[in-house]
Amino acid sequence: MTTTASHPPEDLGPRPQTGGLGIANVSKVYDPEGRAVVALDDFSLDVEAGDFVAIVGPSGCGKSTLLNILAGFDTPTSGEVLLDGVPLAGPDLAPRPGPDRVVVFQQGALFPWMTVLGNVTYGLLKQGGVSRREAEARAITLLAESGKLDRIADAYPAQLSSGMQRRVEIIRALINDPRVLLLDEPFRAMDTVNKSTMHRHLLELYSRNRKTIVFITHDLEEALFLADRVIVMTTRPGTLKMDIAVNLPRPRKREMMASDAYLALREKAVFAVSEEAKRAFERGEREMA
Amino acid sequence: MPTDAAIPVRTTSLLPNRRTWLAALGFAGFILAWYAAVHWSPFAAFNRLPDPFEVVVEWTSSDPYYGISIFTADYYTHIFYSTYRALAAFGLAVLLGVPLGIFMGWKPGVRAYAGSLLSLLRPVPPLAWVPIAILVFPGVEPAVIFVTFLVAFFATTMNTLVGVRAIPQDYYRAAACLGASNRDVLFDVVIPGAMPSIFTGLQIAMGAAWFSLVAGEMIAAQYGLGFLIWESYSLIQYPTIVIGMATLGLVGYLSSAAVRLVGRRLMAWHEQRLGMAG
Amino acid sequence: MKDATVATTSPALPRPRRARRLDWRGTSSVVGFFLAWQLAVTFSLPGFTDIPTPWEVLVTFVRDFLFSANYWSSWLVSFQRVFLGFFLAQIIGIPLGLFFGTHATFRALVLPVFEMMRPIPPLAWVPLSILFWPTTEASIVFITFIGAFFIITINVFEGVRSIRPEHVWLARSLGAGTLRIFRRIMIPAVVPSIAVGMTLGIAVTWNVVIAAEMIASDSGLGRLTWEGYVSSTPTIVIVGMISIGLAGYLSTMIVDWIESRMMPWKQ
Numbered sequence: 001m002t003t004t005a006s007h008p009p010e011d012l013g014p015r016p017q018t019g020g021l022g023i024a025n026v027s028k029v030y031d032p033e034g035r036a037v038v039a040l041d042d043f044s045l046d047v048e049a050g051d052f053v054a055i056v057g058p059s060g061c062g063k064s065t066l067l068n069i070l071a072g073f074d075t076p077t078s079g080e081v082l083l084d085g086v087p088l089a090g091p092d093l094a095p096r097p098g099p100d101r102v103v104v105f106q107q108g109a110l111f112p113w114m115t116v117l118g119n120v121t122y123g124l125l126k127q128g129g130v131s132r133r134e135a136e137a138r139a140i141t142l143l144a145e146s147g148k149l150d151r152i153a154d155a156y157p158a159q160l161s162s163g164m165q166r167r168v169e170i171i172r173a174l175i176n177d178p179r180v181l182l183l184d185e186p187f188r189a190m191d192t193v194n195k196s197t198m199h200r201h202l203l204e205l206y207s208r209n210r211k212t213i214v215f216i217t218h219d220l221e222e223a224l225f226l227a228d229r230v231i232v233m234t235t236r237p238g239t240l241k242m243d244i245a246v247n248l249p250r251p252r253k254r255e256m257m258a259s260d261a262y263l264a265l266r267e268k269a270v271f272a273v274s275e276e277a278k279r280a281f282e283r284g285e286r287e288m289a
Numbered sequence: 290m291p292t293d294a295a296i297p298v299r300t301t302s303l304l305p306n307r308r309t310w311l312a313a314l315g316f317a318g319f320i321l322a323w324y325a326a327v328h329w330s331p332f333a334a335f336n337r338l339p340d341p342f343e344v345v346v347e348w349t350s351s352d353p354y355y356g357i358s359i360f361t362a363d364y365y366t367h368i369f370y371s372t373y374r375a376l377a378a379f380g381l382a383v384l385l386g387v388p389l390g391i392f393m394g395w396k397p398g399v400r401a402y403a404g405s406l407l408s409l410l411r412p413v414p415p416l417a418w419v420p421i422a423i424l425v426f427p428g429v430e431p432a433v434i435f436v437t438f439l440v441a442f443f444a445t446t447m448n449t450l451v452g453v454r455a456i457p458q459d460y461y462r463a464a465a466c467l468g469a470s471n472r473d474v475l476f477d478v479v480i481p482g483a484m485p486s487i488f489t490g491l492q493i494a495m496g497a498a499w500f501s502l503v504a505g506e507m508i509a510a511q512y513g514l515g516f517l518i519w520e521s522y523s524l525i526q527y528p529t530i531v532i533g534m535a536t537l538g539l540v541g542y543l544s545s546a547a548v549r550l551v552g553r554r555l556m557a558w559h560e561q562r563l564g565m566a567g
Numbered sequence: 568m569k570d571a572t573v574a575t576t577s578p579a580l581p582r583p584r585r586a587r588r589l590d591w592r593g594t595s596s597v598v599g600f601f602l603a604w605q606l607a608v609t610f611s612l613p614g615f616t617d618i619p620t621p622w623e624v625l626v627t628f629v630r631d632f633l634f635s636a637n638y639w640s641s642w643l644v645s646f647q648r649v650f651l652g653f654f655l656a657q658i659i660g661i662p663l664g665l666f667f668g669t670h671a672t673f674r675a676l677v678l679p680v681f682e683m684m685r686p687i688p689p690l691a692w693v694p695l696s697i698l699f700w701p702t703t704e705a706s707i708v709f710i711t712f713i714g715a716f717f718i719i720t721i722n723v724f725e726g727v728r729s730i731r732p733e734h735v736w737l738a739r740s741l742g743a744g745t746l747r748i749f750r751r752i753m754i755p756a757v758v759p760s761i762a763v764g765m766t767l768g769i770a771v772t773w774n775v776v777i778a779a780e781m782i783a784s785d786s787g788l789g790r791l792t793w794e795g796y797v798s799s800t801p802t803i804v805i806v807g808m809i810s811i812g813l814a815g816y817l818s819t820m821i822v823d824w825i826e827s828r829m830m831p832w833k834q
Contacts, residue, residue, distance in 0.1 A: 073462055097465040109463035113481035113558045122477070123467035156558045176467065311675035319680045334699045398592070405593030406600055412819065413812035414774040416781070417789070420796035420804045425614040440774075496686070500771075503688040504778040515691065519782075522694030534691045541686035 015050035018084050019179040019212035021070070022046055026079035026089075027237075028065050039065040041237035042079070049084075049179075052206060052213045054223035055231045056269070058277040062238025063216045067184050070214060072097035083179060099123055101180040102173035106188055108165050110157040116143070116168050117153040123176040142171050146201065163194045167201060174205065180212045187222070196254070199226060203252055220269050224262065225252055232272040235280035242272045339528040344535075347528040355526040357517065357533075367533075370512040371502060372540060374430075378437035379498045379544075386445030386494070387487060393446070394453025395479050407446065415440040416504050423509060433505035440501040441494035448490020452483035485559050488552035492545050499541040514540070619802045624809070627802045638791070642814060645787040648704075649776050649818060652711025653768060659712075660719035661761060665753070667720070668727025681720070689714040689775050693782055707779045714775035715768035722767070726760025727753065762826040769822045773815045788814060 028040040039062045047053050055063050068074040070081060072088070072095050080090035083100065087093060097103075102123070110119050120139040124130045130138075143149035146167055157165055166186060173181060187195045203226065206213065217223050223230045224246055232242040246265060248256050256262055320341050326332075327340040347353050351360045358364060392399045415436050422432035460478050469477060506515025514537045521529035605622070607615040619627070632638040667674045667681075692713050693706070700706040730752060738748050780789025788811050795803025 071462070071466065073465075097462065099466065099468045102466045103462065105459045105463065107457070107459060109457075109459040111460065111463070111478070111481070113484070113556075122464075122469075126468040126470075126473055158558065172467070308675045311672065312679040315676035315678075315680050316683075318676070334701065337698050338695065401592040402596045406596045409597055409600070410812075412816040413808055414770075414777045414815055416774055416778040417792060417808045417811045419781070420792055421618075421801070421808065423796070424617060424801055424804070427614065499686075500688040500690070500774070504690045504774075504782075507690060507693065508778065508781055515688075518691055518694055522697070527698070530694050534687050534695070537691050538683065538685075538687040541688070545686070 013210060015048065016179075016210055016212070017049065019049040020047065020084050021180060021212060021214070022082035022085075023066075023070075024080055024082070026066070026069060026076045026081060028062070028069065028074070029077045038237035040069075040076070041239045043233075043239050044079075045231060045240060045243075047212060047214070049212055050210045051229065052215065052227045053229045053231060054215045054217060054227035055233060056217060056220055056223050056273060057233030057238065057241075058235050058273060058280050059218070060280065061233045061235050061276065063233060064184060066233075066238070067103070067182055067214070067216050070180070071101055071103045071182050099127060099176040100178055101182055102176055102178045103182045103184060104166075104169050104173055104186045106185045108157075108162070108169060110165055110169050110172070112157050115154050115156055116149070116160070119157070119168065120172045120175055123172065127176070139171075139175060142175055143168075146171055146205075162190060163197060166190075166198055170202070170205065174209070174211075178211070180214060183213065183215045185217050186215075188218070195222070202226065203250075207251060220266065220273060221257070224248075224265055224269060225257065230265075230269055232269060232276070235276045235283075241276060242268075244269055244272075337527075339531055344528045344531045348532050348535075355521070355524075355529045357521075357526075357529050364532075364536075367512055367514050367517045368536060368540065370510075370516075371506065371514040371537075372544075374434050374437060374506075374513065375495075375498050375502050375544065378434045378502070379441050379495060381434075381438050382441035382445050382494055382498070383491065386442045386490075387449050390446040390449025390487075390490075391453055391475075391479060391483065394450040394483065395475070400450075407443070411443055415443075415501050416508075419505060419508055429509050429511070433502065433510050436505050437498050437502045441498040444494040444497050445487075445490045448493065449483060449487050452486025452490070453479055455486065456482035484552075484556050488548065488556070491548050491552070495545045495548050496541065499537070499544070503537060617799075617801055619805065624802055624805045628806050628809075632806055638810075641786060641788050641791050642810070645776055645780065645789065645811075645814060646818075648707050648711055648780075648787065649769075649772050652708045652776070653715050653765075653772050655708070655712045656715035656719050656768060656772075657761075657765070660716050660764070661723050661757075664720040664723025664760075665727060665757070667724040668730075669753075681717075685717045685721075689771075690778050690782075693779060697783060703784055707776065707784055710779045711772050711776050714771045718768045718771060719761070719764035722760045722764030723757055726757040729760075730756045758829055762829060765822050765826065766819070769818050770815070773811070773818060777811055 023043060023045040026040055026043045027038070030037040030039060043062075043066065045053075055066065057063055065074070069076050069089050075093065075095050076089055076091060078091055081088045089095070110116075111122070114122065117136060117139055120143065121132070121135040124135040124138070125132065140150045140153060143153060149164065149167060149171070152160060152164065157168070160168070169186075187198050190198065199222065213227075215223070215226060220230075224244075228246055230244040230246060231240060232244065233239065234241045244265060248259075248261060248265075323341050326335045327338050328336075330336070347355065348358055349360075350358050353361060356363060357367075389403065393403050394400070418436050418439060419432065422435045423429060426432040426435060456478065460482060461474060464474050464478050502513075503515035503518075506513040507519045510516050514533050518530055518533040518537075521527070521533060601621050605620050608618050608620045667678055689710055692710055696706040696709045697703070700709055734752055735748060738752060743751070776787070777789035777792070780787040781793040784790050788807060792804055792807025792811065795801065795805075795807055
């Protein structure tokens with residue numbers, strides 16, 4: 001077994017053809033009322049197709065800004081982002097969100113006025129080329145595979161538990177076969193038990209259908225458990241502080257979290273993040289969510 | 290003052306049966322107090338008023354003394370005039386106010402242009418427009434409808450605007466991720482998202498329309514419940530005043546309830562959410 | 568295992584510059600409105616044949632009203648009526664709303680009657696009010712009171728209803744007496760509702776006063792406007808309208824100020 005920058009997981013099968021991200025020297029400067037706020041400073045990262053990358057850092061370090069740029073909700077002030085070699089975001093490119101990189105949101109963004117089925121089929125129907133019947137059939141299949149969720153296809157999101165809502169939202173994203181799946185602290189508000197169920201679920205989906213995943217979180221253990229690489233960001237202005245390769249074998253199991261390898265990784269990550277947190281604190285930064 | 294038994298408790302804590310009895314008791318008490326005030330109090334002011342029984346007798350008589358009862362055609366003519374004016378004004382307000390509110394809430398550009406103009410005109414009490422409206426419009430009827438429309442229009446626009454603004458940004462972003470075009474966003478996110486606020490606005494608009502209409506009718510119209518009330522006063526037909534007031538209350542309540550009902554139908558998803566939270 | 572570590576230092580933050588841009592879009596639409604008005608009169612569009620131009624209105628105002636004691640006393644009279652009715656509605660409505668919220672039996676007895684009377688538009692009360700009250704002034708203040716009363720009571724009631732029983736139970740289990748609960752839980756929960764009721768109430772109150780004055784009084788801004796109508800002097804009507812608008816705007820500002828005092832923690 002050779003070691004490379006990103007450890008190739010054993011039982012995951014071949015890498016997908018698409019989904020390679022190249023983030024090159026991206027900076028983002030905000031200018032509210034004349035005060036230049038540097039959210040991101042010269043951030044660079046290369047993600048191979050099929051990698052599961054987690055991004056962690058203290059509050060306000062720019063994780064969400066980075067995700068917004070990747071998703072196409074915002075443009076970088078300088079630098080560029082390439083998706084499979086094609087420029088995706090840059091100072092002169094208009095922000096262009098799309099189904100090639102779908103986002104799963106922190107607060108959950110299932111449309112409350114549509115049923116589960118309506119939500120899941122939404123992307124397919126909007127992009128066209130698929131009849132309603134076919135879209136619904138695909139949706140039902142995927143929902144059924146994710147723990148018999150086809151039973152709640154006609155329910156409204158408000159009637160579902162938060163775990164079910166998240167699962168539906170992930171399915172809503174994956175059904176569009178995006179090149180990259182972006183998750184913005186999706187399990188933040190969940191309790192431990194629910195969270196681990198979601199982790200299991202996400203890893204299952206990942207193993208069945210390997211995609212590039214970029215996962216933003218503040219929970220280090222979650223990051224180490226899920227990802228192949230954990231990127232630690234510095235406090236504002238955000239840039240890459242540390243790129244930790246997670247060489248734990250897949251499929252990941254809870255028991256691994258007691259292993260020496262894991263503990264060593266966690267030690268390293270915790271140290272890096274707390275160093276940044278301390279620096280932020282000393283600089284008197286306001287704690288921002 | 291709050292006592293031990295008076296921890297803020299929701300109404301559902303009293304058995305429905307008990308509540309109905311108490312309500313009936315409350316009404317009976319009200320009727321009694323009214324009667325007593327008219328006949329047994331020493332104040333001339335009260336003595337002048339009609340008592341509840343006079344009103345009911347007159348209202349339900351097949352040959353009413355003053356000509357207005359549930360058996361006379363005139364009664365329904367007045368109701369018809371008022372209702373058609375209210376609905377016309379309300380309908381127009383919805384037709385114009387909802388789209389304007391949506392675009393103002395959605396597009397900052399529209400908001401900048403229209404917002405200042407609306408803020409300028411809003412503080413003028415709609416009823417102050419009555420004289421000018423009569424001068425500008427070719428008759429009293431359109432003038433009264435116009436003034437009623439104004440009130441309903443402001444209420445609708447403001448509430449729609451607020452409803453659209455309240456939609457969390459993530460929904461727009463999610464829609465964009467999934468491939469929605471601008472038009473899609475309007476119909477799939479903006480309108481459904483603002484619906485609850487729009488319907489609240491519509492209920493307020495309905496109430497406001499009646500409020501304004503009555504004033505308009507009292508000031509300047511022929512026919513209509515407001516007109517009836519004022520005329521009965523001038524002609525010293527006091528029980529009819531109360532008949533008019535009660536009818537107004539009833540019709541106003543029914544129209545608001547109708548709006549509420551339509552809202553519930555269209556927003557089954559919202560009901561579910563409220564159900565969960567309840 | 569290969570890790571990459573990069574450290575950066577933060578740039579110095581420049582001093583804040585305050586930029587104030589003129590809202591030219593809003594201004595242009597307002598200007599456009601006045602322009603449209605002017606043109607409608609100049610070209611004698613249907614309905615606008617007897618209407619004065621904005622300039623004529625301004626001239627008349629400065630000439631005949633700005634320095635007239637009669638005009639300013641109209642302001643005073645209307646204001647008095649508004650605020651008297653408004654505050655009476657607070658004094659009676661707030662306790663009533665509190666009672667509705669806290670006494671289930673009282674609520675079951677009285678609320679149905681209250682709700683029955685609520686949909687009746689305030690102005691429908693005018694004839695009864697005139698019959699009943701000995702003076703015109705009292706009858707107008709009564710109508711004003713009715714306008715604001717229902718709104719305020721309902722809002723306070725809703726405010727009390729929004730208090731979660733768990734908070735009260737918790738307070739009791741910690742030994743709080745009734746008075747304390749009232750001060751520490753009820754009042755803070757109810758204050759925002761009172762504020763909302765006040766804001767809604769003041770707008771309605773102005774509407775009501777103007778209409779009541781038009782119908783049944785001999786003084787005040789509403790009367791002024793109506794007299795302009797009756798004497799076929801549209802200029803006076805418009806001056807009246809603008810005055811009423813300004814007065815309403817002023818009242819809203821006063822109420823907002825009171826609210827900010829009541830709730831200093833609100834942005």
